[in-house]
Amino acid sequence: MVNYSQRHLDLAFGALAHPIRRGILARLSKGEATVAELARPFKVSAPAISKHMHILEQAGLLSRTKHGREHRCRLEQKRMKEAEAWIERYRTFWNDRLDALERYLKENP
Template sequence: MTTDRLSATFAALADPTRRAILARLALGETSVTELAEPFQMSLPAVSKHLKVLERAGLIARGREAQWRPCRLEAAPLQDIAGWVEEYRRFWEGSFDRLDAYLQTIQKGEGNDTSN
């Protein structure tokens, strides 16, 4: 996995435990122990998941006595939203027109449509 931001974000979101953690954090900042509570895995495992989320910029962590409260960070989610919006035309009307148009281009000239 390359470490560009989009890749890191998608990779972080590919795990259901991590998505559940984000969903919990959507309800507000909380501690690691409380985040771990719903899961059957060990605390170190959750700690690792949090590190993945942090490296992807999806959460930020504070310090409050012996607790390390986590909170959701929106920026990478905005990136995802922006990325996927680019594909919206595919499930909306403009798809067919665009597709038909570019099919022509493709077959008309060479395969110069790299990247």
């Protein structure tokens, strides 16, 4: 193993571990937005939002382009897909195990 993607997964899952950052991603799933637009629903300071943006960017979940004085932000899917793939991979194991248990309980009541 000795996985590359370990670092990516650390950052991606870490980035997802905060409601403001998940809120930002959810908003972006509906289309591009500026930092100010993304900040609007949350009652924290601009620097706080700026830090969240940085964490999301570091995690590769988001990218942006400067247009004049505003930063237009959009989602990047790759890392999110990797994160989901990690969970998905083991979910199938769990379901298999649950299915096996169910079968066992059905056949051995």
